[in-house]
Amino acid sequence: MSKKHLKVAVIGGGSSYTPEIVEGFIKKYDEMPIRELWLVDIEEGRHKLAIVGELAKRMVEKAGVPIEVKLTLNRREAIAGADFVTTQMRVGLLEARRRDEHIPISHGVIGQETTGPGGMFKALRTVPVILDICKDIEELAPDAWMLNFTNPAGIVTEAVQKHSKVKTVGLCNSPINFQKFLAKEYGVSESDVLPEFVGINHLHWVTAAYVNGEDKLQEMIGGGKDYSATNVTKFDWDADFLRSLGALPTYYLRYFYMTDAMLADMKESFAKNGTRAEVVSRVETELFELYKDVNLNEKPKQLEQRGGAYYSEAAVNLMHSLYTDKRDIQTLNVRNGNIIGFLPEDASIEVNCVVTAQGPIPLPLQRVPEQIKGLMHAVKTYESLTIEAAVSGDRGLALQALVHHPLVPSVAVAKLLLEEMLEANKDYLPNFFKNETL
């Protein structure tokens, strides 16, 4: 790509995360000359879009780069001719997240917005909307790359790859965070480390941790070195377990490996303060108060505590490598192919990739520990079934997805949750209520 005038459309541009990605574009401007940055949102987000959009303009102005920031509620206008489209949105807003978390926990099941019943319903709401956006991209910007960091990112990415022609990559900040953690632990630069990730989005294991070419994984396991994130309660891993596992599980795996403790903790919090939806709601309100300040012309420090740290750095790095054919290694959500032999070729997986101008090419894995295969297979199958349920509105498929999710204790509970959550999400699930609307 020798193109010198890039256009980016940010779907869900009114998000509190936007200042981060704007900062990223500013920093990389010399190597990746974005000239048009379209922030697009829906009617319900008009107010937030205005606030964050003005901040973006002030940031660009301060930096002195010729990026034109455009605010719009007209998605098609934003997408037309774009080189990159990013998606960061929440169908049903925070209120939907609250339900995704509250309903399961009230029935004694982990309530979490990226996996389990909560994750499934977030996916059921989001997939049809994303596929609708894809139709616009197919028509108006067929060569654009869509960078998806809407959760559950693995499901959403796989849905796009299966049901549209749009070129897409899914992104999570967890790998880049581990890489930074590793570099910091060993006092080297980020380019000197190379962890190997095995798995799918929010369900991966680190199976090697090269620092200047030497694998430090055993040392890390032995020394109890672990990374975590602010949005998942940090219980310590059992040392014998890690040693015999021979890998470091991502912090999200606590939901699976410490189900009892996580559930107890979640129940306790729920009784006291509600769930993470409430925390995020408060943080968001505070952030937008800050953003309103007309003297603010850079990303405020407080944003880093929001949970999605370095998401935007990951996104900007990816765009940059696609644009410059950089051929560096990044950890991304891509089509499996033959990388993980027991999963379908068209499943999305989260692994190291070489990013070329033609897109990311996943790298063969050096080792997949036997013991993790069943869990990975079960969750991936739940994901693929969820996509088919979202597209078809088939309740039987949704039931099968839920029953076979490892965090759901029985067919009976699955059925109860399914019915209650379908009803609660009725407004966002037209596919599931097609016949009733007649």
Add this chain to the structure above:
Amino acid sequence: MSKKHLKVAVIGGGSSYTPEIVEGFIKKYDEMPIRELWLVDIEEGRHKLAIVGELAKRMVEKAGVPIEVKLTLNRREAIAGADFVTTQMRVGLLEARRRDEHIPISHGVIGQETTGPGGMFKALRTVPVILDICKDIEELAPDAWMLNFTNPAGIVTEAVQKHSKVKTVGLCNSPINFQKFLAKEYGVSESDVLPEFVGINHLHWVTAAYVNGEDKLQEMIGGGKDYSATNVTKFDWDADFLRSLGALPTYYLRYFYMTDAMLADMKESFAKNGTRAEVVSRVETELFELYKDVNLNEKPKQLEQRGGAYYSEAAVNLMHSLYTDKRDIQTLNVRNGNIIGFLPEDASIEVNCVVTAQGPIPLPLQRVPEQIKGLMHAVKTYESLTIEAAVSGDRGLALQALVHHPLVPSVAVAKLLLEEMLEANKDYLPNFFKNETL
């Protein structure tokens, strides 16, 4: 095989099941001329062997067939030159089964002797003993077929296939029972039905049920027709679940699909009457009282209630087909090969096979429902890890097997159970206590 003088060795010949297999041999004598039937047991089983052995002799005498019944505690003598060796044994006797059931349930986990923590410990005790028997077979009867119906049959069969050169097949009575149930439901003969089984031992699904060439599965699902067994509590399957599953799960799958209800039921029974170990203990005592009767010269009716109905019919059918190159279809535990693509080639699976003189050849499956793959993969991985743990005495492997079993709720519980159960089984697990014995 045109051989006319067959020798069979029954390891664990003092079992209460023996009259069944003796009856089977008598019925098929004309087509499969067994001339020597060696019942072999260990010192602790001497008394039971004597009782059941005398009954066997009376049965043969009454039938007027020239089968010579030999009783021995010398395993090598029984195996030498045998054409078939069957194994039906319980390392640690019923007392061990009691512990396999009691310890998990006392920690709130399903306690069951063929899967979960209980199944794992039964396997850890049994595998080394079976492999020891295999060494004798390799030396003294290298052409013999070993028919294994010692539980957990899938694990034991896979262990033999991986760690010895003995030709082996694993057997369960569940498939033959379903076949009989299906034939009875439709009022046809057993040879007119052909169900398709997909899965592994005690974790299979029926995905087609041909009756005179027509698939009656949907009809059965719709009509709520289901088969079960006396040893697993019969809760009804949810109709929506079965319909969307598009398959009939074996009754053992209730442990996985109805974990909450099964657990509650098990806890209640445990509090009242103990577990199934106690039931079996009482039944056994009664059976041996019957067997002592010198006037008894046929299999007593009461044996059929013992739980393993038609095990012996299955075993005799298999021997007969191997001996006569019958090439009929039977459901057996065999090496996977490429039948279930996501499992290792050397895993044991339970599927339809054509039985030739060279052994059973598994038949490709017409359909494997997506949703069951993860669960099957997880349990098979637990099984394979259990074998490696049994052979090596590696506690780390045992921990990984247990943690990744879907019925175990967390690493913490897995560790607790592992430690308590290792200690309780110390006498039968020399591999795990090698260093301490110094």
Add this chain to the structure above:
Amino acid sequence: MSKKHLKVAVIGGGSSYTPEIVEGFIKKYDEMPIRELWLVDIEEGRHKLAIVGELAKRMVEKAGVPIEVKLTLNRREAIAGADFVTTQMRVGLLEARRRDEHIPISHGVIGQETTGPGGMFKALRTVPVILDICKDIEELAPDAWMLNFTNPAGIVTEAVQKHSKVKTVGLCNSPINFQKFLAKEYGVSESDVLPEFVGINHLHWVTAAYVNGEDKLQEMIGGGKDYSATNVTKFDWDADFLRSLGALPTYYLRYFYMTDAMLADMKESFAKNGTRAEVVSRVETELFELYKDVNLNEKPKQLEQRGGAYYSEAAVNLMHSLYTDKRDIQTLNVRNGNIIGFLPEDASIEVNCVVTAQGPIPLPLQRVPEQIKGLMHAVKTYESLTIEAAVSGDRGLALQALVHHPLVPSVAVAKLLLEEMLEANKDYLPNFFKNETL
């Protein structure tokens, strides 16, 4: 299938082979009550159909079975409601065969009607006609089984499986002949032998030869025992070659393993007497002279020398097993699935199958010698490309198929042959001359 009134349609019913299949139906009448036998042919075959049809009627009458023989040029009438449809036809008649053989040999390339350039052109002519027949079957007899023994049988069968919904099986007489040969060599009945065939139609290897359960293959190789057929020149196999191959190649493999000698022999015959097309032409004339005899009311002995010996026995056996759910082992051309791992799942292969009422299920292979894989892969790829070329009329695909066939010495020769043979077959290849007809 408990149906008692079966209808069979024989496409190409005017073939000289028809008396054989009629004899087969008569012999099996008690177990497989065919009540309507429709012999259908095209206008050009009207005369032969009349002759052979009358013979068929006399045969049935003599046998005293209630099979109604119907002669028609109306294919749809014959197919409507049929239980079985068989195809035995030659698009372009013997004159086309002559060209398939003559043109290649005149350019120094093996000219053979089932493989190489000749086989490719036979396929290009036949596939569109067969697919047209399949449309009728889809509409008028959707539950019928189509038994294909039109050559090249592997290609034709794969074409039907890929491009129609018709249930089909491909048949060759080579496996049944080997089975008979093996039984005769060892003086046992045919049901006591079980050879294992590995490969694709006309390109298979026998990798085991069980006689009463014992593998006699090495003995056969050592003793120089080999089977052959009248239509392929019989040069002896090199003993060292067979020994190190560890398998018996079918006689068709002489074209590949003895290309130089076969070519020399073919050139010599060609110069003297023309090719096999001329021989067959003479035999056919003689046979139809015999058939005209109104006193003839059984299959004449001379038919057995025709080359396709036991084709009809194979066909009748297959129908019988499908009808009775016999579950016996037959060697058939079926969809690969996972049987031969390196070939596409939808490729047709020729292997042992268990024949149930639902159709043949291919059996996993015990062993595929490494050395034969490349050759098998190359010829199968030529076959699959030929199908796509036949369906699309794409000359590029046809060129690629021909270039990559192991009997074609270069791109230059492939191109020359392609152009000359396309022109010579113009009347039968409308797909390839679509644009010219405007």
Add this chain to the structure above:
Amino acid sequence: MSKKHLKVAVIGGGSSYTPEIVEGFIKKYDEMPIRELWLVDIEEGRHKLAIVGELAKRMVEKAGVPIEVKLTLNRREAIAGADFVTTQMRVGLLEARRRDEHIPISHGVIGQETTGPGGMFKALRTVPVILDICKDIEELAPDAWMLNFTNPAGIVTEAVQKHSKVKTVGLCNSPINFQKFLAKEYGVSESDVLPEFVGINHLHWVTAAYVNGEDKLQEMIGGGKDYSATNVTKFDWDADFLRSLGALPTYYLRYFYMTDAMLADMKESFAKNGTRAEVVSRVETELFELYKDVNLNEKPKQLEQRGGAYYSEAAVNLMHSLYTDKRDIQTLNVRNGNIIGFLPEDASIEVNCVVTAQGPIPLPLQRVPEQIKGLMHAVKTYESLTIEAAVSGDRGLALQALVHHPLVPSVAVAKLLLEEMLEANKDYLPNFFKNETL
């Protein structure tokens, strides 16, 4: 690797190619500080080693870099503690090459030192010697990387990967030449192009040719742009063939796609001037005359015409990327894994790889044209069988390898060639004459 004092051992250091690799080391000295360069050869090469070794010393001196050049006939001394070992040798010297070319052509078969009968015998002579070297490396430099550019490079690399623990990569100059050709054609720098190679050593196809991120392959095919090399006669590719192939074949594929023309050309040359062995012999003599000149202190231009242009650049690039964990894309001969699904996992293939400090990781292929699979499979199988024949001395394996090579016309010719070539190479094939030496 932060190591600052690197040691390299060049096995076959007396080769005429050595000045090239020395030049490469000099150029990259700042980034890859080689301090010891051991040139090792056998007694027969002592004279050439002395000449080329002195030239190497003069080159280093002129460049002013602190590389110590050491000459030795003691292989173990050279290997001990080495970081990199390269192999560039010819077992049996040019006289053996002459036989590899002459004997086949005298029987009407392509005589070529990297494939067919000639390649097979070069491999049979070389593999045991290479594995012997590997034993030294395992003992004396277990962490060293062995870079193999001894032909047939694919076979030799696979042999090392299968039969030793040495970390190895195989190298060919053909890919780097294509890359340079592509860059030159489009007037861009080499880092702006990225061709995709599919296949195995000397049998690859270019299936994409990205120039600044855009695929120019169709344009190249349409425009008749092709690359070739001095050592293979350049006949033009047929345009229709290339178009329908959708890929560019390497020039070595002329032996397979233009067998008739190549053979005719080879026979003609052979009759006139002998084969390439004679040409190379003359070139070598001239080069060593040049090298003797004590005033020469840089690589002479004439070396570039030697045939192996840019071999050393490829080798130095690879070492550099391994040393610096560069993670760039290079085309190398590595273990297949799952990259080419129909080949064994332990086969060597020649594809794009990312080179990390842990070694090259092969990249999944975007597309493998169907038509090339059979040929690739056949040649790879010949290669793997050749390795087993070389290691075991089994004539049956060697016969199977030869018979199944696509350039060998029949079993009869294969046997003839095998016997004559075994006898002619007797001195270098002790494995094949073990029994006779008693």
